[in-house]
Amino acid sequence: MPDLTGKVALVTGGNAGIGYSTVEQLAAHGAKVYMAARSEAKASEAIAKIRSAHPEIKDGAITWVQLDLSSPASVVAAAEKVKGLEERLDILINNAGLGPSPFKRNESGIEMLFATNHIGHFILADRLLPLMKKTAEDPTSDVRIVTVSSMAHAHTPANTTFATATALSNPCGLEADGLFAGFKRYGVSKLANILFASELQRRLDAEPPTTGNPIISISLHPGGVATDSGMGVFPNFCKPVLRMLMATPLQGATTQLFAATAKEVRAAKEVYGGKYLMPYGKVTRPSKMGMDEKMAGELWKASEEVVQRVCEGL
Secondary structure (H helix, E strand, C coil), X not given: CCCCCCCEEEEECCCCHHHHHHHHHHHHCCCEEEEEECCHHHHHHHHHHHHHHCCCCCCCCEEEEECCCCCHHHHHHHHHHHHHHCCCCCEEEECCCCCCCCCCECCCCCEHHHHHHHHHHHHHHHHHHHHHXXXXXXXXXXXXXXXXXXXXXXXXXXXXXXXXXXXXXXXXXXXXXXXXXXXXXHHHHHXXXXXXXXXXXXXXXXXXXXXXXXXXXXXXXXXXXXXXXXXXXXXXXXXXXXHHHCECHHHHHHHHHHHHHCHHHHHCHHHHCCCEEECCCEEECCCCHHHCHHHHHHHHHHHHHHHHHHCCCX
């Protein structure tokens, strides 16, 4: 990884799993990092652990910011806090996410997985984009937005639609509580991550900075990683064997660290911009839905309408 001194990054879900390893490596290479997470206690424990392992990391180099992606008010508050503290933001890593889980809706009536994994990150990016665009005007800038998806996007039900704001309340229509339905809803949210990243790149390219360097947006699959959240869907008797077969959190963080910092990504923006990566940094074609520009445009428009509604007055 290159020296990141002077850069500012924000990582959602940075207190555990691959998010923790991402924060650790960014800070160890000189960046100032905002660890966005729900629990202050868990974030403080994670920061102390990183500082203990890396005495070279200075006081204040890692800062907790409260963030619950399922709550629009929490997302807006987190973004406003960062904008109030910083004059620049070089790296945004949309890492946090819920895994397959029983059907539930958030406070705005949106299916919880979709609300957390897509809508929350959409609001966060939207609120932080002005600061990132300002940073990108610096001729030496290298601003990137990295969104963690999953190969599970390929299992999105064929009837999934992002065509209207109403459809985004539960794009595939499944309301069952079983693992199968939960996995399908998870896949829908991960498809949205890919479409968001590619559509964001198209929109950024349409309005490039006048004096700096274009912002790069990338999505990715981190691989099968032995994190607590990722292992939660498996029976306990399987977990010891799976931990031996799956990647460690640090290995799982490798692809997003590559996407966020690698010099070859900046040197070949036309190769990586808007694309979907597999471990460890390989540009890969997503599913047919994942390459659907019409669907990506519909998702963006519908997401804007949803965000306007749920963020009214915030």
